[in-house]
Amino acid sequence: MWQRIFALAIKEFQALLRDPKARFVIIGPPLIQLLIFSFAATFDLNHVPIAIYNQDGGQAAQSLVSRFSGSQHFEIVDNLTRESDIKRVIDHRDALMVLTIGPRFEQDLLSGKPATAQLIIDGRNSNTAAIALSYASGIVSDFNTDWQQTHHLRAPPSVIITRAWFNPNLESRWFIVPGVVAILMLVVVMVVTALSVAREREQGTFDQLLVTPLHPTEILIGKAIPGFVIGMIEGSVTIALAAQAFGVPFEGQLATLYVGMGVFLLSAIGVGLMISALATTLQQAVLGVFLFLVPAIILSGFATPIANMPGFVQDLTLINPMRYFMVIVRGIFLEGSSFNSLINQFWPLAVIGLTTLAFAGWLFRHRMN
Amino acid sequence: MRLWGLVRKESLQILRDPSSIAIAFLMPVVLLLIFGYGVSLNAKHIPLALVADAPDTQTAALFASFDHSVYFSPKIAPNLPTAEHWLLNRQVDAIVHVPSDFSAQLQNTANQAPVQLIVNGVNANQARLTQAYIQAAWQDWLSARAEAAGQSADQPVTLANRIWFNPELRSRNYLVPGLIAVIMTLIGALLTALVMAREWERGTLEALMVTPVHLNELLLGKLIPYFVLGMGGMALSVAMAVWLFAVPFLGSFWILILTSAIFLLTSLGMGLFISIIARNQFVASLIAIITTFLPAFMLSGFIFDIGSMPGWLQNLTYIVSARYFIVILHTLFLAGDVSSVIWPNTLAMLAIAAFFLGTSRRKIRKSLE
Numbered sequence: 001m002w003q004r005i006f007a008l009a010i011k012e013f014q015a016l017l018r019d020p021k022a023r024f025v026i027i028g029p030p031l032i033q034l035l036i037f038s039f040a041a042t043f044d045l046n047h048v049p050i051a052i053y054n055q056d057g058g059q060a061a062q063s064l065v066s067r068f069s070g071s072q073h074f075e076i077v078d079n080l081t082r083e084s085d086i087k088r089v090i091d092h093r094d095a096l097m098v099l100t101i102g103p104r105f106e107q108d109l110l111s112g113k114p115a116t117a118q119l120i121i122d123g124r125n126s127n128t129a130a131i132a133l134s135y136a137s138g139i140v141s142d143f144n145t146d147w148q149q150t151h152h153l154r155a156p157p158s159v160i161i162t163r164a165w166f167n168p169n170l171e172s173r174w175f176i177v178p179g180v181v182a183i184l185m186l187v188v189v190m191v192v193t194a195l196s197v198a199r200e201r202e203q204g205t206f207d208q209l210l211v212t213p214l215h216p217t218e219i220l221i222g223k224a225i226p227g228f229v230i231g232m233i234e235g236s237v238t239i240a241l242a243a244q245a246f247g248v249p250f251e252g253q254l255a256t257l258y259v260g261m262g263v264f265l266l267s268a269i270g271v272g273l274m275i276s277a278l279a280t281t282l283q284q285a286v287l288g289v290f291l292f293l294v295p296a297i298i299l300s301g302f303a304t305p306i307a308n309m310p311g312f313v314q315d316l317t318l319i320n321p322m323r324y325f326m327v328i329v330r331g332i333f334l335e336g337s338s339f340n341s342l343i344n345q346f347w348p349l350a351v352i353g354l355t356t357l358a359f360a361g362w363l364f365r366h367r368m369n
Numbered sequence: 370m371r372l373w374g375l376v377r378k379e380s381l382q383i384l385r386d387p388s389s390i391a392i393a394f395l396m397p398v399v400l401l402l403i404f405g406y407g408v409s410l411n412a413k414h415i416p417l418a419l420v421a422d423a424p425d426t427q428t429a430a431l432f433a434s435f436d437h438s439v440y441f442s443p444k445i446a447p448n449l450p451t452a453e454h455w456l457l458n459r460q461v462d463a464i465v466h467v468p469s470d471f472s473a474q475l476q477n478t479a480n481q482a483p484v485q486l487i488v489n490g491v492n493a494n495q496a497r498l499t500q501a502y503i504q505a506a507w508q509d510w511l512s513a514r515a516e517a518a519g520q521s522a523d524q525p526v527t528l529a530n531r532i533w534f535n536p537e538l539r540s541r542n543y544l545v546p547g548l549i550a551v552i553m554t555l556i557g558a559l560l561t562a563l564v565m566a567r568e569w570e571r572g573t574l575e576a577l578m579v580t581p582v583h584l585n586e587l588l589l590g591k592l593i594p595y596f597v598l599g600m601g602g603m604a605l606s607v608a609m610a611v612w613l614f615a616v617p618f619l620g621s622f623w624i625l626i627l628t629s630a631i632f633l634l635t636s637l638g639m640g641l642f643i644s645i646i647a648r649n650q651f652v653a654s655l656i657a658i659i660t661t662f663l664p665a666f667m668l669s670g671f672i673f674d675i676g677s678m679p680g681w682l683q684n685l686t687y688i689v690s691a692r693y694f695i696v697i698l699h700t701l702f703l704a705g706d707v708s709s710v711i712w713p714n715t716l717a718m719l720a721i722a723a724f725f726l727g728t729s730r731r732k733i734r735k736s737l738e
Contacts, residue, residue: 025655045492114523123535124699159481167490308409362735
């Protein structure tokens with residue numbers, strides 16, 4: 001039996017890698033994408049364009065403005081002289097925000113009255129707006145602390161001292177890169193497995209396979225092996241790149257990560273083969289891959305936390321293999337999670353893998369005849 | 370007349386395989402539902418551990434401010450090691466730790482009583498938000514305390530902010546229009562790439578070329594049905610955005626139709642171009658996923674801010690047509706007809722469409738010689 005499966009797996013590899021274009025699209029793009037997306041996918045903002053409308057020529061106002069120009073998060077693109085200019089720079093997207101300092105700013109400040117600075121923000125991209133606003137609040141709060149100190153005002157009676165575990169400088173790249181590794185593994189494995197049977201069916205070669213002495217289960221295993229091997233190789237390369245080229249700390253055990261990759265690949269292959277068995281043309285298989293891939297990525301916690309989703313969507317993510325693998329990859333990379341602490345991620349993956357593989361096997365037997 | 374016949378033939382072919390219709394109409398619905406309901410960057414009920422080494426009325430007053438905030442679901446930990454254990458097991462996202470001398474320090478006007486905050490930094494963006502919310506709750510406590518003592522808790526400078534176009538920062542208002550661009554990329558490029566690649570693979574395109582049909586007619590006959598299909602998907606998406614997700618639409622309808630049509634041409638052109646390079650469905654679908662969907666998702670400014678990417682990557686985004694369309698859609702939906710935003714971006718899309726359609730046309734002729 002194993003000899004037959006082995007022969008089939010060899011044939012699958014040859015079919016997959018024979019075409020030089022196919023060879024290239026399986027190997028090349030994931031690496032290029034890891035590079036591009038790891039730089040693209042960050043929520044940290046730099047050089048946010050800001051315009052200043054300073055009606056107070058005094059020193060205090062100037063020192064507040066210089067805190068913005070000195071910050072790497074902001075770049076002053078315009079100094080406005082008329083109030084009517086505010087609408088222009090925001091509407092035309094010349095600046096994301098306008099800081100307005102009123103004419104009584106310094107007077108109020110020196111007389112101990114609360115002085116107000118106004119910030120007008122372009123909310124068309126609400127996420128960028130919220131992050132930029134939090135940077136601006138930080139700058140004003142630093143200004144206040146310094147002002148209280150230099151003018152011998154009473155400082156607040158308490159202070160917060162913050163420490164971030166696992167990622168002390170709060171770099172979003174450390175969070176994103178392991179996520180990209182997981183996404184690339186999923187995409188490659190889905191494409192290889194889901195399209196393999198559909199292609200043979202469209203070309204009519206699948207019928208030839210069915211009349212061979214191979215049992216449907218053996219065909220299933222033979223079709224699963226290339227996806228598993230390619231996924232493992234690609235995962236290993238991207239993980240090495242993430243740790244070496246991107247400097248993401250790798251705190252955990254490599255062996256634990258490979259256990260996670262193994263069960264994750266099984267579940268991804270199960271879903272891929274299910275799609276493959278349901279589709280009768282390649283186009284249908286591609287549609288199926290998309291209808292699975294996009295929700296699987298969006299609802300995995302890759303970019304937005306699962307905890308922010310409404311309750312019924314959170315329940316839905318429980319059947320999403322990506323959700324568990326994201327926790328495993330990030331946990332092992334950044335937190336140094338042990339096998340035992342990840343056990344609650346491993347067993348659902350194994351259950352999903354066994355269920356989908358069993359269902360794919362059933363579909364193979366019943367839909368092929 | 371010949372063109373009409375070709376359009377009819379192509380339309381019949383579309384109707385025969387329901388997966389084309391599904392790509393155009395089912396996919397927008399599924400994607401919009403997932404994004405509209407599933408993705409939110411607005412955190413609520415962040416699990417939080419509160420630890421006081423020496424609980425008393427002062428620490429109780431501080432902790433009460435976390436109970437009152439909608440952002441947290443706090444629970445009291447008996448001691449710091451327990452809280453740290455919760456943080457390690459991902460049961461809480463942050464720990465607020467009040468040391469035993471807190472109350473004493475609070476009475477001593479010379480010192481600032483420290484409050485220790487430990488956040489899980491794995492998700493850096495989330496950690497920063499959590500930090501800001503905790504700071505706000507702490508500030509509330511300070512103000513309430515100062516008020517009770519008859520003092521002013523005013524900071525020297527307060528920042529008043531006004532957010533234009535999306536005052537409540539609903540992330541849906543920018544995610545849904547952005548998603549329309551991603552969906553349109555998919556429909557246009559993926560569908561065209563697959564269909565044309567299938568014709569190459571089966572040799573039916575060559576068969577058509579030996580008929581008296583002119584090459585231009587042939588290409589138009591292919592593109593027109595998919596153009597109509599794409600505009601249908603677009604109309605459906607806009608209707609869902611406005612009526613289901615209640616995203617305001619302030620721009621003019623005609624500009625939306627015009628810019629969508631041009632954007633759809635860039636996608637169709639790209640699909641055509643991919644099919645000519647790939648010549649088979651498997652490779653074409655892989656290239657389409659990798660070069661259309663993922664860049665439209667990651668390099669278009671849909672979720673991640675382009676201005677914060679490294680320079681070389683920003684240059685790369687100029688060839689992603691979704692980048693221009695997303696800016697146009699955000700402006701049309703949330704700000705109205707701002708001609709200085711709409712026309713330059715439309716011109717850029719026209720250039721990309723001309724490039725892909727023109728190059729494809731030339732390559733087809735060459736490849737037959």
